[in-house]
Amino acid sequence: MKKDIQIPKVEGVYLAVVNEFNDVYKTQDWNAYIINDKKVDLDIVLIVTNGYSDKKITSTFRKKLDKLPAKSYAKIELIQEELFALNNQFKVTFFEGNTMFEKTFLFRKNTINLKALQPIPLMKARGVLVK
Numbered sequence: 042m043k044k045d046i047q048i049p050k051v052e053g054v055y056l057a058v059v060n061e062f063n064d065v066y067k068t069q070d071w072n073a074y075i076i077n078d079k080k081v082d083l084d085i086v087l088i089v090t091n092g093y094s095d096k097k098i099t100s101t102f103r104k105k106l107d108k109l110p111a112k113s114y115a116k117i118e119l120i121q122e123e124l125f126a127l128n129n130q131f132k133v134t135f136f137e138g139n140t141m142f143e144k145t146f147l148f149r150k151n152t153i154n155l156k157a158l159q160p161i162p163l164m165k166a167r168g169v170l171v172k
Contacts, residue, residue, distance in 0.1 A: 059168035
């Protein structure tokens with residue numbers, strides 16, 4: 042039974058935390074994005090995120106996207122810098138055709154910082170990427 046369940050490997054879907062200028066508040070903000078670098082649309086994308094350490098856990102945040110088009114990205118949430126001292130996990134579930142995919146993306150504590158910035162696929166931005 043359990044051995045018969047096939048869990049396909051997630052490829053071409055990434056998470057990034059990007060440091061970008063907020064035109065409204067004139068501040069540098071850190072925002073989490075989901076990136077679909079595939080040639081197909083993703084349907085019913087569910088994202089459940091929280092931060093945790095040995096002594097702390099944040100509240101759980103949930104977001105649903107009906108569709109994430111091929112070769113596109115979407116903002117998930119603003120992340121406060123105080124949370125970078127925690128492990129930040131994003132559990133992502135989506136459908137590609139009739140197949141369900143699931144993956145947990147983890148930004149380990151203190152890995153989101155200005156020194157770790159790199160070019161982000163599909164975005165004209167720099168950030169911290171998890172594949």
